[in-house]
Amino acid sequence: MGDRLLEVRNLKKYFKTKEGMLHAVDDVSFNINKGETLGLVGESGCGKSTTGRAILRIHEPTDGEVIYNNENILKYDKNKKKKMLRKMQIVFQDPYSSLNPRLSVFDLIADPLYVNKIYKTKSELSDRVKEVMDLVGLEQRLINSYPHELDGGRRQRIGIARALALRPEFIVLDEPVSALDVCIQAQILNLMNKLQEQLGLTYLFISHDLSVVRHVSDVIAVMYLGKIIELSDYKSMFIDPKHPYTQALLSAIPVPKVGAKRERIILEGDVPSPVNPPPGCGFYGRCKYREDICKEKTPELLNIGEGRYVACHFVK
Amino acid sequence: MSKNKNLLDIKNLTIHYGTDSGTVYAVDNLNLDIGYGETLGFVGETGAGKTTTALGIMQLIPNPPGKIIDGEIYFEGENLLNKTEKEMRDIRGSKISMIFQDPMTSLNPVMTVGDQIAEMIKLHDKVTNEEADKRAKEMLEVVGIRKERAKDYPHQFSGGMKQRVVIAIALACHPSLIIADEPTTALDVTIQAQVLELMKDLKVKYDTSMIMITHDLGIVAEICDNVAIMYAGSVIEYADVNSLYNNPLHPYTVGLFNSIPDLDSEQEELQVIKGHTPDPTNLPSGCPFHPRCPQAMDKCSKEKPNRIEVEPGHFVNCFLHEKTNKL
Numbered sequence: 001m002g003d004r005l006l007e008v009r010n011l012k013k014y015f016k017t018k019e020g021m022l023h024a025v026d027d028v029s030f031n032i033n034k035g036e037t038l039g040l041v042g043e044s045g046c047g048k049s050t051t052g053r054a055i056l057r058i059h060e061p062t063d064g065e066v067i068y069n070n071e072n073i074l075k076y077d078k079n080k081k082k083k084m085l086r087k088m089q090i091v092f093q094d095p096y097s098s099l100n101p102r103l104s105v106f107d108l109i110a111d112p113l114y115v116n117k118i119y120k121t122k123s124e125l126s127d128r129v130k131e132v133m134d135l136v137g138l139e140q141r142l143i144n145s146y147p148h149e150l151d152g153g154r155r156q157r158i159g160i161a162r163a164l165a166l167r168p169e170f171i172v173l174d175e176p177v178s179a180l181d182v183c184i185q186a187q188i189l190n191l192m193n194k195l196q197e198q199l200g201l202t203y204l205f206i207s208h209d210l211s212v213v214r215h216v217s218d219v220i221a222v223m224y225l226g227k228i229i230e231l232s233d234y235k236s237m238f239i240d241p242k243h244p245y246t247q248a249l250l251s252a253i254p255v256p257k258v259g260a261k262r263e264r265i266i267l268e269g270d271v272p273s274p275v276n277p278p279p280g281c282g283f284y285g286r287c288k289y290r291e292d293i294c295k296e297k298t299p300e301l302l303n304i305g306e307g308r309y310v311a312c313h314f315v316k
Numbered sequence: 317m318s319k320n321k322n323l324l325d326i327k328n329l330t331i332h333y334g335t336d337s338g339t340v341y342a343v344d345n346l347n348l349d350i351g352y353g354e355t356l357g358f359v360g361e362t363g364a365g366k367t368t369t370a371l372g373i374m375q376l377i378p379n380p381p382g383k384i385i386d387g388e389i390y391f392e393g394e395n396l397l398n399k400t401e402k403e404m405r406d407i408r409g410s411k412i413s414m415i416f417q418d419p420m421t422s423l424n425p426v427m428t429v430g431d432q433i434a435e436m437i438k439l440h441d442k443v444t445n446e447e448a449d450k451r452a453k454e455m456l457e458v459v460g461i462r463k464e465r466a467k468d469y470p471h472q473f474s475g476g477m478k479q480r481v482v483i484a485i486a487l488a489c490h491p492s493l494i495i496a497d498e499p500t501t502a503l504d505v506t507i508q509a510q511v512l513e514l515m516k517d518l519k520v521k522y523d524t525s526m527i528m529i530t531h532d533l534g535i536v537a538e539i540c541d542n543v544a545i546m547y548a549g550s551v552i553e554y555a556d557v558n559s560l561y562n563n564p565l566h567p568y569t570v571g572l573f574n575s576i577p578d579l580d581s582e583q584e585e586l587q588v589i590k591g592h593t594p595d596p597t598n599l600p601s602g603c604p605f606h607p608r609c610p611q612a613m614d615k616c617s618k619e620k621p622n623r624i625e626v627e628p629g630h631f632v633n634c635f636l637h638e639k640t641n642k643l
């Protein structure tokens with residue numbers, strides 16, 4: 001176990017809507033150790049991306065603490081926050097819409113360096129851009145190209161290069177490979193692994209794809225309706241999922257093998273609305289083990305031993 | 317192959333798009349057949365030509381810029397390419413239906429879902445409005461939606477429910493072939509599982525043939541009988557699901573399987589296929605995969621490999637398997 005780098009405590013992010021308060025992130029807590037990867041999984045709308053953004057204060061959290069290197073960064077003023085964010089970066093999902101189409105590869109990667117006034121001379125700046133391009137495997141000849149000239153894999157490499165330019169310690173990867181074909185996905189996943197080893201990076205890896213998350217993560221947290229319902233090391237999670245939702249989620253993955261013996265749990269219905277959620281377990285309506293207590297009391301995320309945490313009244 | 321007559325027979329289909337930067341060779345000499353009641357998985361990466369092939373079958377290639385240059389598409393024994401536009405309109409929806417990827421955009425937002433299903437029925441069958449409405453409601457129940465919801469609009473449904481409505485429309489006239497273009501890509505896994513289960517049931521119930529276009533080899537393993545792997549506009553390997561998954565032959569197919577993170581075992585590093593999919597305006601000479609192929613030989617850049625039958629029913633376009641070819 002390495003040193004703790006990031007600690008998220010009771011993080012909440014609510015959005016005001018016409019119908020009422022939308023509880024996007026509702027009391028989420030977890031830790032990430034230095035050099036490790038926490039995989040955050042869940043289906044659309046469960047709050048995983050909002051969690052990542054709230055940590056970086058892209059969405060200012062409603063409540064809670066984000067402790068980074070023993071300091072609560074939510075208390076930082078504007079200047080300190082800006083400095084802080086050099087150490088904490090984000091890579092977005094869609095390399096087609098997250099890059100300014102009118103900037104060249106050089107300008108895109110140099111942008112964070114300009115903004116933070118890191119280098120005084122042009123040659124230093126250009127050296128750093130070239131260095132980062134090498135790091136992420138972008139050919140030097142592409143330096144004056146524009147995003148529309150490049151394929152999805154190369155564009156995502158630009159996204160990663162932008163995040164790396166400021167020498168961060170912690171990166172939020174928000175579905176970094178979801179928009180890519182499997183072959184390119186594999187290339188990018190290998191690159192992320194290599195960079196983590198080489199630069200000692202810590203990742204928060206957000207994805208809906210469980211096989212990808214299993215491949216990259218040390219610890220996995222499963223989110224449902226704004227809450228973490230299960231948190232565990234990646235191995236135990238897949239061998240023996242505890243929460244009924246995790247069980248259904250894992251069983252629903254189509255496996256690329258013929259005759260794979262997997263008992264499929266088909267969930268009824270859909271995820272309920274996160275606007276003014278009723279008390280009780282969010283999974284109540286779809287759970288086959290539900291009892292009255294689940295409707296009345298929200299289960300807490302409890303330690304069940306061996307570093308595993310589950311939020312369910314019936315898992316002890 | 318075992319069936320004496322196929323529902324769909326595609327022979328030497330070639331489709332090009334004319335663009336400012338040159339001709340796009342989207343589909344290149346493609347051969348494929350589908351038997352009655354069969355589900356064919358159609359797998360390939362973005363730009364491999366999967367959707368273009370599907371649109372080619374439906375005769376929905378936007379022309380210009382697209383054009384079917386060559387080939388024949390026999391459906392129930394008749395060449396679709398000789399049909400008039402009016403005849404094609406009768407076939408689309410009644411005999412061949414299509415399910416598109418994104419249910420959010422393939423439904424009309426200002427029409428109730430009941431009316432959208434009934435519209436399809438009225439277009440193809442001579443029925444009264446009442447009869448069409450009744451059948452529309454039945455179709456909703458078939459896909460697991462309460463019939464009272466027929467008067468609701470698409471925005472009142474979730475993504476999975478919308479895709480069920482799209483499936484109901486596709487099945488309304490009991491087509492003999494359904495082309496499903498990435499039908500679950502836009503859905504979450506638990507919802508995807510629901511929709512796949514539904515499609516499996518309905519396929520049996522209506523004895524429909526299906527072309528399942530997808531990039532997800534997991535879905536293919538689950539739902540398909542046969543698989544065609546597509547690369548740069550042509551089918552490079554074709555077999556039944558068992559043979560293909562247990563014994564992939566083409567180096568591209570092998571690479572494709574290796575790039576998927578495995579749920580059941582440890583992998584330090586994923587094996588990747590080096591390089592990028594070729595530019596469709598400028599395909600490599602010979603075998604289109606040769607610049608990326610770890611086992612490429614001199615011959616591969618010069619000649620295009622022909623289709624060979626390595627085992628009965630297992631076809632591959634690759635010189636590596638030529639010597640093992642006993643047929």
